[in-house]
Amino acid sequence: MDKVSKSEGKFYIFKFDEKYLNDINNGKTLFSHKKRGVFQKIEANDNILLLSKYDNKLSFLAYTQVSEVFEDNAEENFNPRKLKLKGIKYFTRPIILKDIADKLDFVSNPDKPSGSIQEYKEISIKDFKCIYSQSPHINNLPYYLNRINFNLKEFILDSMKSLYGFLKQYNGGRNQIEIKTFIKLLKNLLSNYNINLPYSELKDFYARNVWQLNFKHNPSRDPNKFVYLYDSNGDKHNFSYISFIS
Template identity: 35%
Template sequence: MILISSDKSSTLEAIDNENKCWIHTVDFSLVKSIDENNLIGFKKNERTKNLSNKFFSGNEIFFVTRMDNKYICYGYTIIDETTKTDVNLYGFYENRFKLKIKRIKYFLQPIVIDDIRNKLNSIKSTGRISDVLKVGYYREITQEDYKLIKKQSSTTGMFPVYFEVYTKNMREFILNTCKSIYNILKVEKNYSQIEITKFLSLLKVSLKGYGINKDADELKRFYSRYAHELGFKHVTTRDPEKFVVLLSHSGEKNNFGYISLE
């Protein structure tokens, strides 16, 4: 018979705690606030003492929300530390127990839960998915399910462009405005290239003239996602302050700093 010391048992328990994985269903209205604050919490009716024994630094959390009448997984993060505060977070998380999280990694394409549900042992159920993934609650999943979800899509550190409201016509209009600005710059021949960020500032001003108000970060996300459709030649830079991550059609990520005008 093999005996395991209490110290050994404690070590194994600590490892198990660190390796826990969760799905958290987020109210859609809170997605942006969580991105900006890196802080999440729990419903008021959860007991703080029980939560302290379940959630630990290093645990990984997938975020799910309801969009276009579908439950989608849009990213994941790691718990940085647990904390307690009486602040009613976002007017939603009323429990004192809160989770400070690391920067969220977002899926380039949202993962529709119904498409993979039958493969996920942790949430396989004959009941309604709304009962399985209740808004505001957490559900522990296995390491196998965790790995399966991560395989479904590449990730980015940028807030997803699919959360922005772009109709097909709006997307085409912004892309066409990019092309118009590009052609004007080429005709002027004052530059051989332009910084992508400066180009986007011109785009912002141009769109505002048509009554379309988009902030710099939103246009940067838009350009990163759709630049490959423009056919512009982009130039790399060694200056990290000028880096803009552009996605290829296949989702491959590369850093660029300039748009060539030659």
């Protein structure tokens, strides 16, 4: 997708029911239940923020850009006009609308911001950039949206904490462990619960979420051991080891 700063398109918000998230993610297509309105104005290269409920809070979950507009009459209750997407960039954490409502010009009542958006709404580039800059983004559906029969994110975090506690107690006299080795051990641990995530996904999960566990990390001069870890502000820092010394 083009960077926001280089786009010549317009800027919109799409507010949708969370039950459609998987369809949007898999099909890379947006729709409308209405035959008229703002949706009819959207064209190729326009930018759209995806807004839906997460934990019962209306939150921005992703950013996308329109590749092309086409027609599909297969679904009777939907507008035949459809938007094919270039891709979807998910925010690494949900951006709660109410938390930033007082910064947005299109919100008339910050105490009840949901009333400012029906289904699709055109917004200014200023508001768009304000929302877009609140969180880093990734190409894949983030862990906080991967809810099957339990909260996968919390389960992995609990597993990381348990594994760290075990290794700290039974570390053979070592005062640290390489981050990459820890992630391999975590992968094996999770496989016992039939959670078979690729190493690359677990590494990304660790990098983006370990700040919540307050592990102490140490750097290294060996570039083969480098792992970029994100802090609570989304900034990256280079580390190689997890310390067992508080």
